[in-house]
Amino acid sequence: xxxxxxxxxxxxxxxxxxxxxxxxxxxxxxxxxxxxxxxxxxxxxxxxxxxxxxxxxxxxxxxxxxxxxxxxxxxxxxxxxxxxxxxxxxxxxxxxxxxxxxxxxxxxxxxxxxxxxxxxxxxxxxxxxxxxxxxxxxxxxxxxxxxxxxxxxxxxxxxxxxxxxxxxxxxxx
Numbered sequence: 001x002x003x004x005x006x007x008x009x010x011x012x013x014x015x016x017x018x019x020x021x022x023x024x025x026x027x028x029x030x031x032x033x034x035x036x037x038x039x040x041x042x043x044x045x046x047x048x049x050x051x052x053x054x055x056x057x058x059x060x061x062x063x064x065x066x067x068x069x070x071x072x073x074x075x076x077x078x079x080x081x082x083x084x085x086x087x088x089x090x091x092x093x094x095x096x097x098x099x100x101x102x103x104x105x106x107x108x109x110x111x112x113x114x115x116x117x118x119x120x121x122x123x124x125x126x127x128x129x130x131x132x133x134x135x136x137x138x139x140x141x142x143x144x145x146x147x148x149x150x151x152x153x154x155x156x157x158x159x160x161x162x163x164x165x166x167x168x169x170x171x172x173x
């Protein structure tokens with residue numbers, strides 16, 4: 001068995017809110033929170049390892065409730081998957097390189113001083129009643145423009161529309 005010479009862990013904590021409307025009526029409002037683990041394992045050495053131009057590693061969803069044991073399990077599982085994938089990739093790359101008369105001269109990876117980056121968490125905070133009232137005012141304004149014939153389309157946020165008389169609206173509506 002090959003020993004990894006490099007392992008990278010990345011945890012992305014994604015908190016998002018999305019709303020959709022059709023013809024001035026809110027049709028969907030959704031809040032989602034997820035954590036994505038990305039694990040990269042490199043087998044071989046800096047000169048030649050399992051990496052490919054398509055990338056390597058694995059990504060998995062992890063718990064969002066801060067359960068330490070569940071997070072440890074997710075990290076272990078993702079690391080195991082990434083390691084097994086790296087073993088397969090290394091073997092395949094070695095077999096593929098045997099078909100070349102001249103092996104590649106550039107190293108697969110460069111030695112560098114380790115860097116640790118931990119950014120502060122940013123919490124998504126939406127005052128939904130306030131957001132709804134602001135959204136409603138915008139939609140009502142768009143409805144009034146449609147009644148005047150300014151815009152012959154339905155209100156959409158972050159888009160544009162143009163009227164037959166040369167009028168136009170663009171940007172955040």
